Amino acid sequence: MxxxxxxxxxxxxxxxxxxxxxxxxxxxxxxxxxxxxxxxxxxxxxxxxxxxxxxxxxxxxxxxxxxxxxxxxxxxxxSIKTVERHYLQNSLTYKACDEIFHNTFDDITTFSLENFTSLASMYRRINKIKPLLNQFHLKYKSLQTVTLEGTEKQFRYFYYLFYWNSCWGEVWPFSLVTREAILEVMEEVNIELPHSAIYWLAICLTRVKLGFPIGQDPVYSTFTKHHYHYGDFSEVVKRIFKKLTTLSDEEIELEIMFSFTFTCCLRHYDKKDKAISLMMNFAQHHNQDLFVQATLYWIETFMDYFSITLNVEEYGGLFVNLFHLHYFIMIFSGPSFLFKEDPYQKRFEMHETTQIEIMNQFYDRLMENEDFSIVFKRRDTLIGRYHKLLKQTIDIINREAIKIKIVSMINDIPHIFEQIKRVFIHVELCSEGEDAELIITDSLYLNLKKEAGELFVWNTMPKKSDYERVGKRLQEIYLNKSQETNNLLIKALICQI
Missing domain, CATH: 1.10.10.10 (Winged helix-like DNA-binding domain superfamily/Winged helix DNA-binding domain)
Incomplete structure (x- = not known):
């Protein structure tokens, strides 16, 4: 910002x-x-x-x-975003970029006069955003009309982030196409798209109306050819472009393929998603493409580095989300967020030093293979997303959960167990005859001395401070356990952030 x-x-x-x-x-x-x-x-x-x-x-x-x-x-x-949006949209730099997008920025002198600011001040503002534009491979050009020079693909990607990360769906910033017109066509075919995808389509439609259609690129037709969801997406987007533009069928098909390659990469697949199997079939058709080869290498390196075998669900969830992420990194240049820090990177940096070091060491291992350097070049963008994806996909709880036994005078064990899981999720209640790694009790009962396992004593009616104490003790046991087995993955993923 x-x-x-x-x-x-x-x-x-x-x-x-x-x-x-x-x-x-x-x-x-x-x-x-x-x-x-x-x-x-x-x-x-x-x-x-x-x-x-x-x-x-x-x-x-x-x-x-x-x-x-x-x-x-x-x-x-x-919503604090509403206030931030107000400040952004009233800044001269934002207004200038908005006019450039809508092709109404004639010259910097006229703009400065209309906005009661000096030329020197405007040049300072423009120079301030040039490093950001460079990340998108865009350059500020001031000839007869002020514009950004670069590929149409990168121009649209920059403006998607520009509008979505400033408006957050709270307002409609586009003047040449209405939100209602897009929604009306979607209702006709009974298909819904995420609100962020509607913003993206509005950007594409605006550019088309201004005379800047997307260029032909064989990459888009290759990627969409065997994708199970392309047919449904194509049906609704084709109707939208036919109704709201004068493009030919061939030009509309290019717009559809381009938009699909962008929007489908933003979707997250849960490991239990039925579409995973369809996407694995899609990957088979692209098994020689770099984004699939890089993902196969990633998973092979991951299993070797962390000494882990993935089950079918974990493998599918990781593989499908990773190859979409890697494909996106290959075809779009620039950051993933504007005006704010990347939340994936920020969350990752909030973890313990040990966890960050382990993930960085794993990333260093990935970088050893120079064949995939084009995929792994953006560490700041990828490492936080890798970590989050592992936490969402790998079933650490069932792999290394701590076995506990609860002894309670009021015998409210199910409720107490659920409260313990709130402070430390990697726990399981012992089954009959099974030894506990930690016995949590409200008193030093005589029979407990005969049982295996450490003792943890708290109040008959546990307080918040009791749960915090037991959470810390469970984490100590968990870390010691992972150190004994040298399980790097547990060390990397244990935190609740």
């Missing part, structure tokens, strides 16, 4: 997030220390945010309890 907002607005967003994330009163002095701004500046920022909120939303306001103590009061339906 810092590429698009001026310094004062960035400060407002920073302060807003601070008071939004913690539901308490902040002193202006504390906010000044955290943000490294003066207290006078903080008071000015809070005053401006308060006025902004009156314009933007009725579901939040700045509350002052006593002099220089402030809190953000908001209702359950308040």
């Amino acid at each position: 810092h590429n698009f907002l001026d310094r004062s607005t960035l400060h407002k967003v920073q302060v807003l997030h601070l008071i939004y994330n913690e539901n308490r009163f902040f002193s202006s002095f504390e906010l000044a220390q955290v943000t490294e701004l003066s207290e006078r500046t903080i008071l000015k920022i809070l005053s401006e945010i308060s006025l902004d909120l009156q314009i933007i939303t009725e579901s939040a306001y700045i509350k002052e309890e006593k002099p220089k103590y402030f809190k953000l009061d908001y209702q359950d339906h308040f």
Whole structure:
């Protein structure tokens, strides 16, 4: 977001997030220390945010309890994205990019005059976003009309992220095509598409209406040829383009194939999804393509590095999601998010140092094969997604769960067990005659001394602090157990984040 907002607005967003994330009163002095701004500046920022909120939303306001103590009061339906969107869409950089997309940006001098800013200020703003555009292989060009120079594919990808990551589906930013017109055609064939896919189609339709259809590329026809879902997708998108554009059938087919290659890569497949088998058949038709070969190499390296054998469901879930991810990385250049940090990368970086190191060492192993360097080149984008996919797919619970026994005076064992699973999920109750690795009890009963397993004593009516203590103890046992067996995968995936 810092590429698009001026310094004062960035400060407002920073302060807003601070008071939004913690539901308490902040002193202006504390906010000044955290943000490294003066207290006078903080008071000015809070005053401006308060006025902004009156314009933007009725579901939040700045509350002052006593002099220089402030809190953000908001209702359950308040969305901070709405406020961020307001700031973004009122920034000059955003307005300039929006005009470039709609092909209405004539020249920078006229734009500067219309928006009451200087040429020097606009050039500074443009220079600020040039490094971002470079990531998409786009260049700012100012000839007769200001535009972005690059492939149509990359132009559309950039603007999909530009609009989706700023509007988040809350508003419709497109002027040449209406959302209702697209939905009307979808209703005719009784097919639904994700809201993000509708944004994507609106971008493609707008570009077509402006005279910029997608170019021919054999990659798209190859990818769509054996895909089970292409027929349904083609039916609805063909109707949309026929009704809303004047393209020929051949040009519409190119648009359909291109849009399908983008939107299908965004879908996540659950390992129990019935479509997994269909996608495995699809992969057979592409077994010589780089994205499939790279995925086969990834799984082979993964099983060797972590000393693990995957069951059928795990293998299918990993394989299908990975080859879509690898295909996407191969055909689109640029980050996966604009205006915000990549949440997959951010979540991964919140894990323990050991987990991050293990995944990085595994990634280093992948990089040893230079044949697939084009697929694995974007570590920052991929490593967080790899980690999340492993946590979603690998059944660690049943592989290495800790066996526990619960002894309770009030005999409410099912309820207690469910509460324990909330603080540490990798546990199972012992069956009859089975030894427990941890016995959780509310008293040191005489008969427990004869049983195998460690003892953990807590209150008859366990409190929150008791559950937190048992969670920490279970994690210690789990880590020690994984160290004994040198199970790197457990060490990498144990965290609940």
